[in-house]
Amino acid sequence: MMKNFWCLLLVCFVFGVAAAQTGPGFCNSFEKTGNRVVFNCANNAKVLVQICAPGILKIWYEPSGNFMRTNESFAVINEQIQEVGDVRVESQAQAYEIFTDKLRIRVNRSPFSLQVFDKYQRLLMGDYHDKGHLFDSTAVSAYKVLRADEQFFGLGEKSGSLNRRGGSYKMWNSDKPCYSASEDPLYKSIPFFMSSYRYGIFFDNTYKSEFKFGSDSPEHYSFGSAGGEMLYYFIYGNDYKEIISSYTKLTGNPIMPPDWAFGFSQSRGLLTNEALTREIAKGYRDRKIPCDIIYQDIGWTQWLQDFNWRNENYQNPRQMLRDLADDGFKVIVSQDPVVSQANHTQWKKADSLNYFVKDVLTGTSYDMPWPWGGNCGVVDFTNPAVADWWGSLQQKPLDDGVRGFWTDMGEPAWSNEESVDRLRMKHAAGMHDEVHNVYGFTWDKVVTEQFEKRNPERRVFQMTRAGYAGMQRYTFGWSGDAGNGNNILDGWSRLANQVQMGQSAGMGLIPFWSCDISGYCGDIVDYDAFSELYVRWMQFGVFNPISRAHHEGNNAVEPWLFGAGAERISRDAIELKYRLFPYLYTYGREAHETGIPLMRAMILEYPDDTEGMKAESQFLVGRELLVAPVVEKGAESKRVYLPEGEWISFGDTKTKYKGGQWIDFPVTLETIPLFVKAGSIIPTMPVMQYIGQDKNYPIILKVFPRNTGRSSFVLYEDDGTTNDYKKDIFGTTEMVCESGKAQIMLRITRKNVNGYKGHSRNFLIEVPATEKPDRVAMNGEKIKGGSL
Numbered sequence: 047m048m049k050n051f052w053c054l055l056l057v058c059f060v061f062g063v064a065a066a067q068t069g070p071g072f073c074n075s076f077e078k079t080g081n082r083v084v085f086n087c088a089n090n091a092k093v094l095v096q097i098c099a100p101g102i103l104k105i106w107y108e109p110s111g112n113f114m115r116t117n118e119s120f121a122v123i124n125e126q127i128q129e130v131g132d133v134r135v136e137s138q139a140q141a142y143e144i145f146t147d148k149l150r151i152r153v154n155r156s157p158f159s160l161q162v163f164d165k166y167q168r169l170l171m172g173d174y175h176d177k178g179h180l181f182d183s184t185a186v187s188a189y190k191v192l193r194a195d196e197q198f199f200g201l202g203e204k205s206g207s208l209n210r211r212g213g214s215y216k217m218w219n220s221d222k223p224c225y226s227a228s229e230d231p232l233y234k235s236i237p238f239f240m241s242s243y244r245y246g247i248f249f250d251n252t253y254k255s256e257f258k259f260g261s262d263s264p265e266h267y268s269f270g271s272a273g274g275e276m277l278y279y280f281i282y283g284n285d286y287k288e289i290i291s292s293y294t295k296l297t298g299n300p301i302m303p304p305d306w307a308f309g310f311s312q313s314r315g316l317l318t319n320e321a322l323t324r325e326i327a328k329g330y331r332d333r334k335i336p337c338d339i340i341y342q343d344i345g346w347t348q349w350l351q352d353f354n355w356r357n358e359n360y361q362n363p364r365q366m367l368r369d370l371a372d373d374g375f376k377v378i379v380s381q382d383p384v385v386s387q388a389n390h391t392q393w394k395k396a397d398s399l400n401y402f403v404k405d406v407l408t409g410t411s412y413d414m415p416w417p418w419g420g421n422c423g424v425v426d427f428t429n430p431a432v433a434d435w436w437g438s439l440q441q442k443p444l445d446d447g448v449r450g451f452w453t454d455m456g457e458p459a460w461s462n463e464e465s466v467d468r469l470r471m472k473h474a475a476g477m478h479d480e481v482h483n484v485y486g487f488t489w490d491k492v493v494t495e496q497f498e499k500r501n502p503e504r505r506v507f508q509m510t511r512a513g514y515a516g517m518q519r520y521t522f523g524w525s526g527d528a529g530n531g532n533n534i535l536d537g538w539s540r541l542a543n544q545v546q547m548g549q550s551a552g553m554g555l556i557p558f559w560s561c562d563i564s565g566y567c568g569d570i571v572d573y574d575a576f577s578e579l580y581v582r583w584m585q586f587g588v589f590n591p592i593s594r595a596h597h598e599g600n601n602a603v604e605p606w607l608f609g610a611g612a613e614r615i616s617r618d619a620i621e622l623k624y625r626l627f628p629y630l631y632t633y634g635r636e637a638h639e640t641g642i643p644l645m646r647a648m649i650l651e652y653p654d655d656t657e658g659m660k661a662e663s664q665f666l667v668g669r670e671l672l673v674a675p676v677v678e679k680g681a682e683s684k685r686v687y688l689p690e691g692e693w694i695s696f697g698d699t700k701t702k703y704k705g706g707q708w709i710d711f712p713v714t715l716e717t718i719p720l721f722v723k724a725g726s727i728i729p730t731m732p733v734m735q736y737i738g739q740d741k742n743y744p745i746i747l748k749v750f751p752r753n754t755g756r757s758s759f760v761l762y763e764d765d766g767t768t769n770d771y772k773k774d775i776f777g778t779t780e781m782v783c784e785s786g787k788a789q790i791m792l793r794i795t796r797k798n799v800n801g802y803k804g805h806s807r808n809f810l811i812e813v814p815a816t817e818k819p820d821r822v823a824m825n826g827e828k829i830k831g832g833s834l
Contacts, residue, residue, distance in 0.1 A: 187270025202236025437496025529565020552643025
């Protein structure tokens with residue numbers, strides 16, 4: 047009987063049960079407690095409107111009238127964003143109205159519908175007729191008014207155009223190797239989007255959900271899920287950056303990577319042995335190509351997942367790690383969230399302790415087929431007892447000298463929409479339909495919390511494939527298995543898609559992001575034929591906050607394998623990343639504090655520029671630099687949009703362009719279209735073979751003054767490797783440039799905060815000039831022989 051019951055339940059989940067969706071009906075009264083207003087509706091239904099801040103609302107429709115959840119929010123950690131005082135509700139004949147310093151919320155009584163206006167009475171978001179909040183036995187959904195000119199952005203790491211208008215998107219973490227530019231869903235679920243009407247929505251629901259931005263009707267957009275609550279947060283902001291910052295306050299600040307994570311890294315699917323690791327490290331140092339990190343992929347362990355080095359592959363792993371560390375390399379190893387049944391001792395122990403997800407049909411540990419290691423037990427990270435057990439296991443390679451992890455296949459792998467048998471899995475936190483999208487999230491949470499518990503003075507490095515909203519508190523992200531596996535030489539559209547995905551990920555609060563440089567998929571048969579595409583991947587990838595060359599199997603993707611020309615061009619690109627380290631690291635701190643990503647879609651800095659909205663094949667790095675990667679085969683020019691202001695080619699400072707126009711920028715294979723905005727100060731450093739090779743490196747200030755006016759930049763520094771940054775122990779250096787018709791003045795002021803002990807720094811100043819200056823002075827005294 048039990049077996050038949052669960053089969054019936056699965057059929058209902060997959061095919062749905064026809065039922066009329068109902069809304070709150072009419073509303074006849076309200077109750078107010080602090081910042082919470084509960085509206086009493088038909089059939090005991092209730093709607094909560096909670097004022098989390100003057101511009102942030104929590105909205106929860108509960109047909110039963112009982113505001114209870116199976117699990118507390120996995121994503122939201124702070125609802126009391128700002129004190130709002132006594133909430134004022136005005137009762138009118140047809141409606142109730144709530145006022146904040148920024149919003150006017152109107153609740154129409156019959157039928158219930160919700161409208162949110164700004165303080166100038168401009169409609170921001172409104173329910174579509176009586177369908178604003180709906181429920182039936184199998185689903186919840188919300189329909190909102192869609193304006194003809196309304197555009198949408200967000201949903202985290204998604205393929206395709208950044209503008210979601212007209213599209214339909216799902217949230218169901220999926221293992222999609224070699225995915226196309228139109229494939230959905232993918233590895234991560236971030237149910238947060240932003241509207242051009244200056245608001246964002248975070249749908250706080252972990253079940254499979256779907257967002258339709260006008261794909262069904264030009265009159266409405268909708269979002270909903272196959273279960274759970276109709277609970278969402280409305281976030282108002284003056285621009286997209288303010289919306290993202292408010293979303294960050296709700297879901298938590300991103301952790302900051304160690305400084306060396308901003309360097310370059312090398313990986314390979316079968317990079318799982320000591321000899322090859324040493325060979326690759328030597329290759330980088332011998333060729334003077336900077337590199338900080340070498341990864342070890344699945345297969346480095348004796349078994350999945352015992353965290354023991356594979357005996358036949360590693361002769362002396364501790365000595366290997368010490369030797370690599372002496373040469374500036376850090377080693378990152380993979381994790382999988384499973385234990386192979388072939389790993390008899392560990393599997394039996396974990397099974398006896400109920401550490402695995404259960405199969406509701408059998409009551410035993412779920413028998414999960416896995417891409418590597420045979421069938422496995424799926425570790426249940428929602429079971430609190432699992433955390434210390436897993437933490438003690440992962441500490442073994444850390445004690446050996448490993449510096450961090452990448453958590454792979456946390457969807458979990460091979461658990462896509464068609465894999466309905468996975469819905470039989472039962473976790474401590476509930477059935478798999480509720481837990482699926484947060485499974486990788488719960489794993490990453492355990493990995494980071496256990497790392498910090500056992501290594502309190504060390505900053506965690508953790509990069510993940512599968513994630514959910516709030517993941518930024520524990521991990522960084524990479525875009526999974528990109529590339530064209532059928533024809534690796536025809537992977538140009540996959541590269542172009544990564545440019546959009548990186549920007550989309552940033553708007554979904556994944557500010558520290560990476561793709562696999564070269565694309566993961568496909569066998570490299572002809573390295574010469576692939577070299578052009580490899581170079582273009584590299585020139586884009588070095589502007590990812592985390593830059594990693596990686597490919598499947600034993601397909602090596604070290605730069606020198608693609609010919610002397612590709613090696614030289616790749617070295618130049620990697621060296622540029624290292625030169626820009628002080629600039630990038632400063633924006634890493636801003637990402638930690640505000641959630642604003644390093645890779646920025648044009649709309650983040652120029653929200654009202656309609657042409658910039660169309661420029662999806664380029665992005666900003668911070669505020670000052672604009673990158674337009676070449677993603678077309680045999681390109682001789684790159685179409686680039688330059689927003690307002692004056693822009694200067696970073697590689698040729700004599701070439702300047704007026705903003706507010708599209709240009710065709712000439713390119714060769716060596717060219718990275720990179721522009722700096724006039725009025726910028728870019729702090730750089732000399733090229734090193736790894737971050738921290740010279741801790742007292744000089745700061746080289748590249749100053750690009752306006753004809754007249756003031757420019758500034760505040761450089762951020764910390765120790766780079768501990769969690770003192772969370773205690774605000776850091777140093778800053780403010781650079782202010784004032785330029786006039788006759789002179790340029792630069793003022794440099796250093797400041798240490800909370801006892802930070804910085805390094806000795808010399809400052810070198812570079813100012814582009816068409817003629818030699820008459821005089822160069824420091825502190826009022828002329829510098830003999832000074833020149834620019």
